[in-house]
Amino acid sequence: MPLTKETRSLLDMAYRVGVPRFHELSVAQARHSAQKLHFAFRPEAPAVASTAEVPIPRPDTSALLARLYRPFGSHVDERLALVIFAHGGGWCIGDVASYDVACRELANASGCAVLSVEYRLAPEHPFPAAPEDMRLAFDWAVDNADLLGIDPARIALAGDSAGGNLAIVTALALREAEARPAFLLLIYPSTEIRSSRPARERYADGFFLDRESLQWFFERYLPDVDTEDWRVSPMRAASLAGLPPMQVICAECDPLVDDCVAFVERVRGEGGEVALRVFEGVVHGFYTLGKLIPEAREAVALSAAALRAHLVEHAQA
8 A cells, every 4th residue: 555645744754855864863863853753743642640750670779760651530549450661762762751642642541550661772771671671660560569559460561663572572571470461562563683574675765764774773772682582583482372462553664564464473373362453554653643644543542442451341341
C-alpha cells in the first residue's frame, strides 16, 4: 500500500534538503532532534488522576528514575494493574518526557497504572545497562506493589522499537521467576540485530529509520557484544515458549516489519498467544505522532483495549 498522505508529509519534512539524519548527528544532537519531533507531533496531554516521580534504587546506590501515571477516575486506594513502559530510540535516544502523552493515553484508556522507565542510554551506558534497568523496574514494582497501589499479579511489559526489545528480553529472562509479567505490548519491536529479510532492504532508505541510522544505533548500544546473543536479538533464544500473551503492533513501511512478523510466527508456532496488527502506509516511529498521523491514535486505542482485556476485564471475570 502507498504511504498515507500524512506519513508522506512527515517524510517530506524529515528529508528536505539540509536536514541531517540521526547518523549524521552527535548523540546529544540526535536526542534533541528526537525530542523535538515528539513534542511537535504528539497530541495534547490528557489529564490523569495523578503522576509521581519514582526513584528506584540500584545496588550501586544510584537511582533508576521512572514516572507513575494513575488513570483518570481511579481512586487512591484502588489496586490497579500496571504497565511498565520502555520508550524507543535505538537504546540511545528517547526519554520519559517525550512519551508523556502516550503513557497518559494508555493509562486512561486501559484503566491501568503506567510506570514509564528512564533506563540508561548508550553510548554512555551500553548493553547490558538497559535490560538490567528493566529487570530492576519489574522486580522493584513487584516488591513495592503496596507503595505503588498495584496488583503484582497483573503487570504488563510494554515498549516501542528498542523498548519493545527490552520488554521481550525481560520477559524471556523472567520465565522461570516466581513473579512473571502477565502480558506484553510490543510496538514494532527490534527482535534481531542482523537480518536478511526483504524489508531491511525494501525500506532501507527514505522511510525514516534508514539503514545508516540502524547501524548508528547498533554500534553504540553493542560496541563489544555478539549480536547473536538472545539478550539483544531475542529471535536467537533457544526457545520462545512460555512467554505471556501479547499484542504486537507493526508499521508496514518499516525495515523491522518482516523481523516482527517472523517473531510472531515463531511465538505462535511454539504455543504462544499473539495478536498482530500491521498498520498500512505508515513508518517506524508513527505510534507517538498522533497529532499528525491518524493511525497513531488507532494504534494507541488498540493497545489500551488489549491491556484492558487482559489485565482488567479478565481479572474481573
